[in-house]
Amino acid sequence: MGIIRSSFNRLKKLAQVPKEEFQKNEDAQDIAENRLRKALEALFDLGRHLVVKSGSGIPHDYRSVITMLKEKEILPADFADQIAGMAGYRNRLVHEYNKVTVQELHEILQTRLEDLELFCQYITKHLVNKK
Numbered sequence: 342m343g344i345i346r347s348s349f350n351r352l353k354k355l356a357q358v359p360k361e362e363f364q365k366n367e368d369a370q371d372i373a374e375n376r377l378r379k380a381l382e383a384l385f386d387l388g389r390h391l392v393v394k395s396g397s398g399i400p401h402d403y404r405s406v407i408t409m410l411k412e413k414e415i416l417p418a419d420f421a422d423q424i425a426g427m428a429g430y431r432n433r434l435v436h437e438y439n440k441v442t443v444q445e446l447h448e449i450l451q452t453r454l455e456d457l458e459l460f461c462q463y464i465t466k467h468l469v470n471k472k
Contacts, residue, residue, distance in 0.1 A: 342387065342461050348380035349457040356450040363450075364443050373446055374434060380457050381431040387464065391415060403428035415467045416460075424456050 355363070355373045363369050388406040393399055395413050400406040404425055411421035430449070433441060 342383075342464065344383035345380050345387070345457055345461055348376040348383070349454060349461075351376050352380070352450060352454055352457075356454060360447055363447050370443055370446060373450060374438075374441065377446070377449065378431065378434040381427055381434070384457065384460055385428065385431065391464070391467070403431055416463050420456075420459060420463065424460065427453070427456065 352373060355369055355376075358366070358369055363373075385403045385406050388410050389400055392406060392409040392413065395415075397409050397413055400409055407416065407421050407425045407428060410416040411418050416424075
């Protein structure tokens, strides 16, 4: 969770960079892309670990990690449905990185960062209630 939160904090700062400046600043773009990829990798790794430890089996892919967290009621259904698309974006960052545009990266910084924080909150709540 530390990687997710650290990345979230860094991405939140980058989200404050005006769009025109962000589009011109390759360093900001590279940092945003790297931190978003790291945060999503950590999110899905943590989710996979929780699914396996819960005895639900082994997820086949990143989207199924979220589906299984929803089925185990670790994530609320509405939030799981909302964040499931980030599995595809993680794959895009890793495998189709040449197709990631500055505009879509900036849009994610503006609209989807809170998903990372919410994920951590739901996981923390689950772990606290499990004790």
